[in-house]
Amino acid sequence: MTIFHFFNCAILTFGPHAVYYSATPLSEYDTIGTSIKAAVVYLVTALVKLVCLATFLKVSESDSFDPYQELLKALIGFVDVAGLYFALTRLTHRNISQNHKFQAVGLGWAFADSVLHRLAPLWVGARGLEFTWDYIFQGLEANANLVLSISLAALGSLMWLRKNKPKTLIPIIYACAGIVATMPSITSYLKLGLGWHLPKVVGFELFTSLVMAFISWQLFSACQRPSN
Amino acid sequence: MAKSQSSALVEPVYSSLIALLILVTACVELCDAVTVVDVYRLVQYDLAGVPFGSRLAALNHHAASSLFSSSAAAGAAADLSRTVLILPVRDLNLTFIREYIEEKKPLGGLLLLLPQVFNPQNIDSKDEAGHDSSVGIIKELLLELERLLVHGNIPYPVYFGFEDDHVNAVLADVKKNDVTGQLATATTGGYKLVVTTPEPKKIVSPTIANIQGWLPGLRADEDSNQLPTIAIVASYDTFGAAPALSVGSDSNGSGVVALLEIARLFSILYSNPKTRGRYNLLFALTSGGPYNYNGTQKWLRSLDQRLRETIDYAICLNSIGSISDELWIHVSKPPDNVYIKQIFEGFSSVSEELGLKIGLKHKKINISNPRVAWEHEQFSRLRVTAATLSELSVAPEFLESTGGLSDSRNSVDEVSISRSVKLVAESLARHIYGQEGKNINIFADDSSLSVNPSYIRSWLQFLSTTPRVAPFLSRNDPLITALKKELEDHTAEVRVQHEVLDGMFTFYDSTSSRLHIYQVASVTFDLLLLLVLGSYLITLFSFLVITTRGLDDLISLFRRPTSRKVKTT
Numbered sequence: 001m002t003i004f005h006f007f008n009c010a011i012l013t014f015g016p017h018a019v020y021y022s023a024t025p026l027s028e029y030d031t032i033g034t035s036i037k038a039a040v041v042y043l044v045t046a047l048v049k050l051v052c053l054a055t056f057l058k059v060s061e062s063d064s065f066d067p068y069q070e071l072l073k074a075l076i077g078f079v080d081v082a083g084l085y086f087a088l089t090r091l092t093h094r095n096i097s098q099n100h101k102f103q104a105v106g107l108g109w110a111f112a113d114s115v116l117h118r119l120a121p122l123w124v125g126a127r128g129l130e131f132t133w134d135y136i137f138q139g140l141e142a143n144a145n146l147v148l149s150i151s152l153a154a155l156g157s158l159m160w161l162r163k164n165k166p167k168t169l170i171p172i173i174y175a176c177a178g179i180v181a182t183m184p185s186i187t188s189y190l191k192l193g194l195g196w197h198l199p200k201v202v203g204f205e206l207f208t209s210l211v212m213a214f215i216s217w218q219l220f221s222a223c224q225r226p227s228n
Numbered sequence: 229m230a231k232s233q234s235s236a237l238v239e240p241v242y243s244s245l246i247a248l249l250i251l252v253t254a255c256v257e258l259c260d261a262v263t264v265v266d267v268y269r270l271v272q273y274d275l276a277g278v279p280f281g282s283r284l285a286a287l288n289h290h291a292a293s294s295l296f297s298s299s300a301a302a303g304a305a306a307d308l309s310r311t312v313l314i315l316p317v318r319d320l321n322l323t324f325i326r327e328y329i330e331e332k333k334p335l336g337g338l339l340l341l342l343p344q345v346f347n348p349q350n351i352d353s354k355d356e357a358g359h360d361s362s363v364g365i366i367k368e369l370l371l372e373l374e375r376l377l378v379h380g381n382i383p384y385p386v387y388f389g390f391e392d393d394h395v396n397a398v399l400a401d402v403k404k405n406d407v408t409g410q411l412a413t414a415t416t417g418g419y420k421l422v423v424t425t426p427e428p429k430k431i432v433s434p435t436i437a438n439i440q441g442w443l444p445g446l447r448a449d450e451d452s453n454q455l456p457t458i459a460i461v462a463s464y465d466t467f468g469a470a471p472a473l474s475v476g477s478d479s480n481g482s483g484v485v486a487l488l489e490i491a492r493l494f495s496i497l498y499s500n501p502k503t504r505g506r507y508n509l510l511f512a513l514t515s516g517g518p519y520n521y522n523g524t525q526k527w528l529r530s531l532d533q534r535l536r537e538t539i540d541y542a543i544c545l546n547s548i549g550s551i552s553d554e555l556w557i558h559v560s561k562p563p564d565n566v567y568i569k570q571i572f573e574g575f576s577s578v579s580e581e582l583g584l585k586i587g588l589k590h591k592k593i594n595i596s597n598p599r600v601a602w603e604h605e606q607f608s609r610l611r612v613t614a615a616t617l618s619e620l621s622v623a624p625e626f627l628e629s630t631g632g633l634s635d636s637r638n639s640v641d642e643v644s645i646s647r648s649v650k651l652v653a654e655s656l657a658r659h660i661y662g663q664e665g666k667n668i669n670i671f672a673d674d675s676s677l678s679v680n681p682s683y684i685r686s687w688l689q690f691l692s693t694t695p696r697v698a699p700f701l702s703r704n705d706p707l708i709t710a711l712k713k714e715l716e717d718h719t720a721e722v723r724v725q726h727e728v729l730d731g732m733f734t735f736y737d738s739t740s741s742r743l744h745i746y747q748v749a750s751v752t753f754d755l756l757l758l759l760v761l762g763s764y765l766i767t768l769f770s771f772l773v774i775t776t777r778g779l780d781d782l783i784s785l786f787r788r789p790t791s792r793k794v795k796t797t
Contacts, residue, residue, distance in 0.1 A: 004754045008761060015765050023772035129420060130262045131749040136757070 012139030038108030045083030106153030434699030436515035441719030463517030466631030476631020482549025
């Protein structure tokens with residue numbers, strides 16, 4: 001019975017990635033290599049981030065929200081952006097269109113994140129006898145994270161790969177990218193600083209991820225128009 | 229075709245949305261973690277090979293709150309065989325339980341919740357004077373329940389726990405479930421109670437320890453062994469339905485405390501040669517009391533024959549701590565025996581001064597009957613005059629009044645013990661110093677020889693928090709060491725005698741463990757969740773296909789296999 005619950009939570013956590021890959025043209029162009037490369041880059045980035053966090057961050061005794069520490073954490077969070085930049089621009093990909101490249105990178109990125117951060121707690125926790133909603137929320141969080149990663153990858157590809165984009169849109173793109181990149185810090189602030197409960201935080205994450213996805217989609221199509 | 233496809237797709241969207249809404253709203257109530265509480269198992273023992281008590285220890289079943297909930301009454305008695313009943317003793321229906329145990333109906337397990345008043349670890353909350361009457365009723369109930377459980381053979385685990393906020397919350401939830409629907413099983417969710425312990429093992433050759441100490445009297449010239457001896461004896465071990473809760477404050481913690489205080493008082497007198505009496509005083513703390521005073525018998529047998537013959541008489545202290553003005557002297561020799569007369573007269577003259585009533589009860593012993601109801605009967609069997617001082621007016625039945633569940637700290641009054649101590653000490657002292665009938669107060673309240681209430685209180689506190697079922701005490705148990713050390717402080721030649729408890733009894737271990745209460749989701753919930761997730765993923769898939777490749781692609785995805793089938797047929 002509890003294996004069943006684990007199975008359910010695993011579907012919720014990792015299912016959307018698989019569905020995204022198989023439903024979109026990504027599977028037709030066989031971009032799995034790109035996704036794997038992105039995942040490897042994510043792992044390296046996570047390692048660098050860990051080293052940075054361990055070097056620069058004090059171990060806080062309490063669970064309270066310390067603005068200075070959180071600022072530092074947010075800055076270190078931008079290592080992610082650097083990793084994404086590397087994955088998008090420096091890696092040699094098979095000849096796939098930019099359109100698919102950012103999706104593949106975002107997908108690999110989000111999947112690696114899910115595996116790294118959610119698989120172990122899921123395996124340990126969801127198989128226990130006690131029922132909690134935590135793992136279902138964690139799965140929903142993974143969904144939000146997938147959407148955010150793809151949005152960030154889309155904005156990144158707009159920033160770094162597309163040359164002839166409308167001048168008026170550039171500040172908006174940068175602002176959106178900034179917001180998406182600081183999402184982890186924002187949610188951590190909501191959790192610790194404002195003391196929001198998990199369902200509320202997850203709801204917020206889902207909502208913002210959808211909004212950001214919509215905005216980046218609009219931006220992307222707006223940038224595409226003049227070139228067509 | 230396309231239209232029907234899209235309408236079929238809309239439905240899962242709604243259902244998943246609704247499910248999500250339910251998830252979020254239900255979350256607040258359900259997000260609590262594992263509860264862990266201490267529970268104490270019903271005693272498990274064999275008496276001459278016949279099994280008694282709870283025969284199992286491991287527990288892993290769903291919880292229910294009543295024996296006869298609406299669905300069980302419909303005749304589905306077998307349902308309960310995988311259910312743990314949680315029953316608060318406060319409103320326990322004894323006739324149902326009795327019927328259940330005597331008819332040996334199947335049950336997954338039984339968890340009996342005792343009020344906190346009876347928790348030995350929770351001694352500070354003892355004075356709730358307002359609850360006195362209800363506590364009295366619960367005590368009666370507990371006595372009955374204990375009799376039932378101890379003498380029954382129960383094929384499922386029976387645990388005792390204490391009411392606290394967590395357990396009460398769980399119980400309230402379980403009750404709510406029971407009222408609304410059927411009993412909780414794997415398909416309806418609810419709470420699961422888990423105790424993981426290995427199978428109870430036999431305790432190999434349980435030992436009992438008797439502790440004795442001497443206060444030698446003042447000998448003129450001859451050997452001190454020629455001086456007459458007065459023995460003061462109390463049995464210190466207990467037996468109760470839950471061995472880990474069997475602290476026996478009254479039976480016989482009060483007797484032990486009184487004995488220690490009497491030893492302390494006389495040690496002051498005997499430390500000065502001028503006030504040392506012409507009697508030896510022998511103090512003995514015996515074990516095995518619940519088992520026909522097995523320890524007393526062994527201890528007496530091991531005493532030197534000559535020494536035993538010097539004993540004028542022995543006074544056994546048994547259950548002298550409750551709030552009552554009546555005490556009884558139980559004897560098995562006829563009341564016109566010279567020592568008995570002397571004891572009784574000595575006691576009654578002092579008791580009048582203390583405002584106590586003393587009665588004499590004579591009960592002949594039957595040598596052929598293995599049951600020994602009073603400690604003095606073991607002395608009488610060896611022709612040593614002895615009497616038991618007790619508040620009980622009739623001899624208790626086997627394994628009763630030996631420190632059961634209800635015999636906690638709040639059933640004992642320090643003042644009563646002080647008064648009993650004074651009674652025994654004063655009458656003994658008057659006898660020893662030949663002051664009988666005279667109205668002098670050797671242990672007057674303000675003198676240096678007064679009874680020390682704080683000493684009594686601290687020892688009572690210690691004994692009321694220490695379970696003392698002899699088979700579960702190791703050879704060097706802290707309790708035995710503490711009693712030995714205390715006697716050493718006041719008396720000489722302290723000796724601990726370890727004996728093997730007679731082979732009639734076999735005890736089993738694992739007397740206490742931890743109960744984990746899990747809130748579990750039902751299988752139907754998991755199925756529903758799977759359904760919701762499946763429809764979510766299908767919706768996501770269709771949405772992504774439509775937005776990235778167009779609706780036709782999606783339709784062709786579904787159409788292709790069917791067209792192939794047509795071809796093959």
